[in-house]
Amino acid sequence: MEPVVRLDRVSHRFGGRDAVAAVSDLDLDVARGRFTTLLGPSGCGKTTTLRMIAGFLRPTSGRILLEGADATSTPPEKRNIGMVFQSYALFPHMTITDNVAFGLRTRRLPGDEVRRRAGEALELVGLSHAAGRKPGELSGGQQQRVALARAVAIRPSVLLLDEPLSNLDARLRVQMRRELLRVQRETGLTAVLVTHDQEEALELSDTMVILNAGRLEQQGDPREVFPRPANRFVAEFLGYDNFPVLPGAGPVTIRPEHVRLLPARAAEGADEAGLDGTVTAVTFQGSHCLVEVDTPAGGDATLRSVHPGDGLRPGDSVRVALPRRHLVALADAAAPAGADR
Amino acid sequence: MILRRPLLSLLTAIAFVLMLGPVAILIGVAFTAGSTLAFPPEGLSLRWFAAALEYRPFIDAFGTSVLVALVSTALALALGVPATLALQRGRIPGRRVVENLFFTPIIVPELVLGLALFQQVMVGLQITALGTLVIGHTVLLLPYTVRVVGASLALADPRLEEAARGLGAGPVRTFLRVTLPVMAPGIASATILAFITSLNNVPLSLLLTGPGVATLPVEMLNYVQSSFDPVVAAVSVVLLVLSVAVAFATERLAGFTKVFGR
Known part of the structure; x- marks a missing residue:
């Protein structure tokens, strides 16, 4: 038409x-x-x-x-x-x-x-x-x-x-x-x-x-x-908050609500990518907490996760699990011009 | 209230006495039955109003004043409204400079303006006193029309015209149906303000009056220089009543904005 x-x-x-x-x-x-x-x-x-x-x-x-x-x-x-x-x-x-x-x-x-x-x-x-x-x-x-x-x-x-x-x-x-x-x-x-x-x-x-x-x-x-x-x-504009570079996967993004935090040394699922991490901040947001975790990933190594937040403190070790079906491969790793506006 | 703020009340009272006292005295003198400018008046009468009506120069000057005020107000609107439209809605390079140019008649002392017009226009171009008066008053009133009409336009949403265009109205229809009605209260206020300003002007008129042509305030000044009786007070009261009436009408028209719900 x-x-x-x-x-x-x-x-x-x-x-x-x-x-x-x-x-x-x-x-x-x-x-x-x-x-x-x-x-x-x-x-x-x-x-x-x-x-x-x-x-x-x-x-x-x-x-x-x-x-x-x-x-x-x-x-x-x-x-x-x-x-x-x-x-x-x-x-x-x-x-x-x-x-x-x-x-x-x-x-x-x-x-x-x-x-x-x-x-x-x-x-x-x-x-x-x-x-x-x-x-x-x-x-x-x-x-x-x-x-x-x-x-x-x-x-x-x-x-x-x-x-x-x-x-x-x-x-x-x-x-x-x-x-x-x-x-x-x-x-x-x-x-x-x-x-x-x-x-x-x-x-x-x-x-x-x-x-x-x-x-x-x-x-x-x-x-x-x-x-x-x-x-x-586009990812940033739509509220994607994590921009790590994963070995074998390259630059990816994932929404904080899809990032799972497991106890240290716990095993992630077969369909998930796993990373060891250290909690750096826990911010209370009402119905949940936003937890920031430092990881050895490339790109932006700090990952954000939406989490109940109970029992987590800065300095705690955690295992970060990223479900592969929620990982979005990005064409470009760098922040584009004007993204901060 | 008075007890709670004694100083403020006192100052307010003094201010009112200083502002309204002379006016009250003038009104009293105008109605006196005696023949001096003494206060309190010696009895009440309208004899000085009657005397004023019989004094030919005052009647002529009143006619001149009203004529000059009407014509120069009309001219100031005819020049000022399009200028305002161009300034507010058009894309003019150096907008601010042009806008400020329209306000120079307020900044330049009127006596200077009057002298310049006297030398260049009246003497230089051999234009009659009445013509020069009209030109001078038009220049004097232009800042008022530009500013008052401009204020009403500046408050209006510039998207109004775009909305009209989008709804299928061409530029002429948009102007007649949207822009002009939106400006109307501003134009009404500007008209009244300009008319009063012209009617009461002395410095400019003083320099531009010629033989047999004078405005009422100038004629009153002439009269006071030679005689000293309550006729001038009576004429002042007439001028005062006229100005207050016009100002009252302004207030009513300004209340017009309520009709527009703004």
Whole structure:
């Protein structure tokens, strides 16, 4: 099926020729009806990419195709996009209904259809009762739902979401994620969401696109990307914390919750790699402890393990067991540039 | 309260007396039935208001003042609003320098500005006193319109315009339906502030008045130099009432922001 959005070797440089590229040579297909997230640390180019798809920024080079047609120089008002901003950007002088109807009126739809579709969009986000109010009278979460309704009402070819949940508090954010996913599923719209929150990306994505320093690091179904990060940057970003180099296996990574600690001189299983180690730190984290163990492994020799923590103290000798099925071989051993951001 | 903070209460009281005392005396004098600027007034009457109305130069000067204030406010808005838009929303090289240039009329002493306009425009270009007055007041008001309208724009989310564009509105529709309504309270406040500033200005007007053309404050100054009766007090009260009325309207309009829920 033809992708709704296609980026063809798109680059963007801010401030002239010799500036650092915010996005370089990015190829990306956004599949119809799917939820795609652009994930990465601040400055990775994800927002720049989204703003280029929306038409607020022109690529320095490369092409943008919408519904198969070259839209590289099409102004935003001619692209049929639905945009939701981090700051909500509701029109403060209009009622909620007028906000939602704005895009329908610019399309010169007949009055009764404008009213019907604005009403439907408000109903979709559960805010029919707020129709006559002004944005300032609503809470942040409600305002963002109005912004979502406003973007959905025009039936855009693609819904663009620029960190829409970042201004909300933690509990509401989780709730709004579900809401966002429900609206996307119910409307069948193609969605592209920008976020720096890996949890958000994992929960929402059909396709997760991880960017770093303007380049694509890895993309795919989160269920495939999460257990198999392609390189150290992706691994670190997804919360992998151990980067040893094992004899015979080379540079690998493993999540702390998969690292098992056994008593000293105990034997690991047949399907595990074993290392002798000395506990250097035990940090209480509520439901568990994070135990740091010095080992003779190459690379980063300190391994972290999620452990009940009872009875372990710094200086204790332990046997570290690494289940082979959780070990992920990495292409690169060194930390990539920008990984510390 | 008074007992708990005696020093603060005392200082506040002194400040109020110093600020409002002269005004109260002036109002009292304006309604006097006597013929001197004495306080307390010798009986109550409106005779000095009637006298002021019969004094032709005051009536003419009042007309000039209102005309100059209206025209220069309109011009300052016509120049200031687009300038603010460009400064706040456009990509202008050396933005800060340009922005500060708009504030120079506040920093440069008005007498210097007046003298420069007198020499270069009135004498140099042979423009009438009324024309020069309007030009001078427009320059004087420009910083106010740029700053007040700019403040209302700076507070508004710059993403609003992008949201409108994304929803299919072209640049013109975006301006008319989103940018302009968002700026409206700022424009209203700027209009009133500019109007009062022009109406009460003395230093600039003093240098730019010509034969037969003077603003009300300048005409009052002229009058005080030759005669000393309560007519001036009566005119002052009229000017005071006008300014307070306009300021009150500002407050009501500033309360307008509540409509926008911000």
